[in-house]
Amino acid sequence: MWTWPLFYFAACDLGYYKSSPGDQLCSKCPPFSLSDTLASQICECDTNYYRCSTDPPSTACTRPPSAPINLISSVNGTTITLDWSPPRDTGGRRDVTYNVICRRCAWDAGQCEPCGGGVRYTPQQMSLAKTSLTVANLQAHMNYTFWVEAVNGVSDFSLEQRMFSTVNITTNQAAPSQVVVIRKEKTAENSVTLIWQEPDQPNGIILEYEIKYFEKDKEMQSYSTLKAKDTRAVVTGLQPSTRYVFQVRARTSAGCGRFSQTVEVETSKGMALRYDTMTIVWICLTLISGLIVLLTVIICKKRHCGYSKAFQDSDEEKMHYQNGQITLAESKVYVDPHTYEDPCQAVRDFAREIEASRIKIEKIIGSGEFGEVCYGRLKIPGKREVPVAIKTLKVGYNEKQRRDFLSEASIMAQFDHPNVIHLEGVVTRSKLTMIVTEYMENGSLDTFLRSRDGHFTIIQLVSMLRGIASGMKYLSDLGYVHRDLAARNILVNSNLVCKVSDFGLSRILEDDPDAAYTTTGGKIPIRWTAPEAITYRTFSSASDVWSYGVVMWEVLAYGERPYWNMTNRDVINSVEEGYRLPAPMGCPTALHQLMLDCWQRDRNERPRFSLIVSILDKLIRNQEHLKLSSTLNRFTHPRLDRGLFDFASCATVDDWLDSIKLGQYKDNFLMGGYRSLGMVMRMNINDIRRLGISLIGHQKKILTSIQIMRAHLINTLGPRMHL
Known part of the structure; x- marks a missing residue:
């Protein structure tokens, strides 16, 4: 009788395993795992390595990923966008996803708390497959911290703290939140009085409210708007016994919020008039005759007395939508304050006056042509303080200097964009004249980059x-x-x-x-x-x-x-x-x-x-x-800066390095085999780095010099010269 050789049924040695008894051969333990006993059916994972429940025994053990890298943020009002790159170490797995944790932090002491349920994450906050996220509905002028962590199928098995990247952001000014409560105060035949509450989050000083109204079921045919300074408005010119739909929204210097939910109000009934046909005809003829006389008087006045503004409807107060076409005031155009006969009037027209008591100057951060530039805080009524930059007008100014100082404010006040400096307002009614703008922590771009x-x-x-x-x-x-x-x-x-x-x-x-x-x-x-x-x-x-x-x-x-x-x-x-x-x-x-x-x-x-x-x-x-950069770029007939690079006296590599004040690298070039300027001009940035020149500033100076030498030769010998 035939028998199987004994080695077919031999127990697996250390470092090998067999998932089930039988005649199959033993398998070597997968990476990052080990069997420390004979006849092992599975190889146990090394310390800090794991398998998830769906991984077969033949799968290598894996570990949680490292933190995402290159986390950057961009802010637009109260909406931010986060972008990052995948972690350098995925832990050996492909099922990497990302979680984003948001915390809101107070200005004063670093006290942070969860952002709450009102924040909107697009596409989602947890288990993100992509490396980007948009977060909306944040509070204006608030500090936030975001943690972005990478997780994979074995992250939950690890007892170690998860790795994450963080970014701190501060939101900008924002439009107010939605007006929530709006109700009817009273109605009449031709008018409706509405009252409402200020938005829960004004995000600044409410400049005005806009009331949109139209006859029910006729929004696409005609609607009108009315503006109000307070939380109460009387809408006139309505038809009796007609149901109207109303909506309200608030506006700050940052823009308009969303319209409120609609509210329907029906005007009162008009008095019933009972006349026979002949009487109605006579009434109509009388009205037509009166209208003709009135038009004649108006035309006469216009010809002999000029056109009175009293007959004009204010485009700022009402806007009409007729026959499917909306009629708007002309699009906003910048107004040069220097065209004003009185430039101070431009300041009054465009810039908001701030009470000096609302401003607290904390320190001087620079100086300007007309005075000092300070850092301080602006107290918004009913809200917390916001950081601001304050330009002050020095004592002893004359009236012309004051007008010139304020002219920039009347220009800035006309702008409202996330990438244009925001003017909070001006102080002109106190001893110290000030221009108040949002505070930019990192200062000017050129100094910041250097x-x-x-x-x-x-x-x-x-x-x-x-x-x-x-x-x-x-x-x-x-x-x-x-x-x-x-x-x-x-x-x-x-x-x-x-x-x-x-x-x-x-x-x-x-x-x-x-x-x-x-x-x-x-x-x-x-x-x-x-x-x-x-x-x-x-x-x-x-x-x-x-x-x-x-x-x-x-x-x-x-x-x-x-x-x-x-x-x-x-x-x-x-x-x-x-x-x-x-x-x-x-x-x-x-x-x-x-x-x-x-x-x-x-x-x-x-x-x-x-x-x-x-x-x-x-x-x-x-x-x-x-990712594509070019070392040899396009030059056309350059002139050389002799003060920086004087090539006329350069015959050797050593001469050239002395001319750009980097003679300490002569041995680097000699050991690298660069013995002529012709060889130097074929170098690129990677060649420079391979010579052991690690300082970025010196790398840039050498590369710029090489580019200018190339351009000089192209200019001298012609564009067909091959380097």
Whole structure:
């Protein structure tokens, strides 16, 4: 009788297992597991490694993932967007999802509490498959902390604390919440009186309420609106015995809230009139005759006495929707306060007056042309304090200085956009005249970037640029031309939100070292200004686009000075001859190409800000286009900055390194085999790093020098020269 060999039924050795008895061979334990006894049916996981219930014994043991990386946030009012990258270590599993925890923190002591149920998460708060999330319905001017943790199928088995990334944000101003309670106070034949309560979250000072009303079932045919300053309004001009539908919403300087739920009110019945047909005909004829006489009188008055404003309906008070078409007042257009005969009237028309007692100045943070710039807090009635920046007018001013000081406030007061600095108001009725704006914790963009060279991802930098472009699109749509767009005039808050600021070009440039006189007088910032604006003082949205291209270069170069140490005259001549700034180190090709598009000589060929915003949005959504950077970029007939790089005296690599004051790296280049300038000019950023040059500033200086040498040779020998 045949018998199976004994080894078929032998027990498995240490480090091997067999999931069930039988004639199958023993299997080696999967990674991160071990069998420490003979005849094991399963290999136990190593310390801190696990299997979930659905993993077969043949599966390697896994562990929880590390924390997500590159967590960034963007803030738009009371809505934030979080983006992050997957963890570097997924724990060996593919079922990684993400949870987001939100906590609201008070201003004073870091006391935090859960955000509560009113917050809306899109697509969801827990078990996210994607690496992005939008959080809405947050409170205005409030601190929040968000934890983003990565989890997988074995995270629940681990006793160790989960790994997460955190980000702290502060929400901006926001529109008020919905008006909830609205009711009828009384009705008449032709009017209805309504009263309501202030929104639970005004998010600022309520400027006015808007009442929308229409006959029931006729909203698509006709509706009207009425504005009111208080929580009570009388709506007149209604029809007797007619059911109307009413809604109310509130407006602050940040915009309008949502309309309330509808409330239906029926007007009172009119008095019944009983006349025969002939009497009605006579009444109609009499009314028509009277109307003709009235029209004749009005026409006569208009011809001989001028047109009285008393006969005009206020576009601000009512808006009508007839025959499927809505009739609105003209779209908002920027009004230049300098066109006012009395510039102080512009301040009264546009800016909100703040009582000096509501402002608490805490410290001086800088100085301006007219006085000091301070940090302080503004107390909003019925609400908590908010941080603000305060520009003060120094003692001993004359009336002209005061008007010039307040003119910027009357400009800012007309703007309302998340990427434009927000004016809280002015103080003109106290001894100290002040302009009060929102507080931007990180100061000016150029200084902020220089102090954090190389600290941000390319997505973070593009997000900053997108915010600036969005603010400029808003200003351009209003018809406002900035004329001094530069990184020094962009402010950055704690959430890395960039906001366009500094709307006082005419006075600020007088002491600007980057400004130069033109033939027509005045000063302009040469390094940021379009050629047509320098030559003809022709400023437009297109010249702002040119300036935006320079801002892009500043951001990607971490606040480096455009055109380095070139003189203003050399900049003008070089740009006129076709020279354009090369791409900063590590700049993706797509972004440098957008800069070059902004620097088109023909202003009609430059992209509009709306297109720039669209392009940046696409790059953010398709980040693979931001991974490509070009070392050899497009140059056209450059002029060299002899003050920075003097190549005429450079015959060797050592001479060149001495000319850029980096002679300490001579041995690095010699050991790397770079013995001629021709070999140096073939180098890219990776070659520079391989030489052991670790300082980012020195890497950038070497690469910039190589790019300029290349451009010089292309200019000298022709564009077909091959390096």
